[in-house]
Amino acid sequence: MKWIVTMVYCLSFSAWAHPVAYEDAFSFMSINSADRSENTLVYSPKWWLGTGVMHVQKGDHKWTNLHLGLLLKRWNNWESQGNLYLFGGPGIEQMNGQEKYFTRTGVQADWESRKIYTMIKYTSTITDWQNQESYEGRVGFAPFLAGFKDLNIWAILQVDHNPKATQQTEVTPLVRMFYKNVLWELGSSLDNKWLINFMVRF
């Protein structure tokens, strides 16, 4: 049971990141909370493809998986951009000296303008003993319009829903800041779980 509960909690991967970047770009993403850390390195050989590896750790419980992100459709408009992604990959889960295999697949859609940001994501994790599903959503706004070389600040509300978790729904208000190719997010859930995210693209 401990395996199941911690897996549901820990497999809420990277709600905030695009699964692909621009062509020939590396993205390093780190998500950290009080009891868990997640680090992902992705290389995009094409602007519609992301490949990499993801590592999640919660105490002595570890998950490592390959990451494959595919941009299915992009809508480039004058005042907004929308994206539809497919992502997933096989991985190994390690705990108490045991190793188990899992496969993660999901779909993500986002839409943003210079003032509004929205994102929804569905993730399915299949193991040899059960399937897990998780739902994630974000909505945010920019209190002011920042230029290309300015510090950008966003206020975002993140909602995570895991039907099989002890705490099924978690709401986290957070602040996003980015400057040039570096992005930070600082937040705290309504039940006081802090969150620090970091991403750099190069």
Add this chain to the structure above:
Amino acid sequence: MKALLMSLALLVSIPAFAKDKVEVKVKGMVCSFCANGVEKKFSKREEVEKIDVDLDNKLVTIIFKEGKIIDDDTISKLVTESGFNVAGIEKKKI
């Protein structure tokens, strides 16, 4: 007469030393974090002297080194590889 001919030759040669400036209208460029890809793509090209990204006007301005330029197809390809679409390209001499 000789001075006149030299003056004419100098006048004719001036445009040859002018730099090219290209303004690219880009669709989908609404996030500065994502638009870094455009700057990186063009900055890596040896023809490019300077690049400026204007999110308000969805405009990428590229100033080329003297005697250097990138053709429209390559500009469109670089913008596409950055994740956006080109809506128009305008070339100027500066």
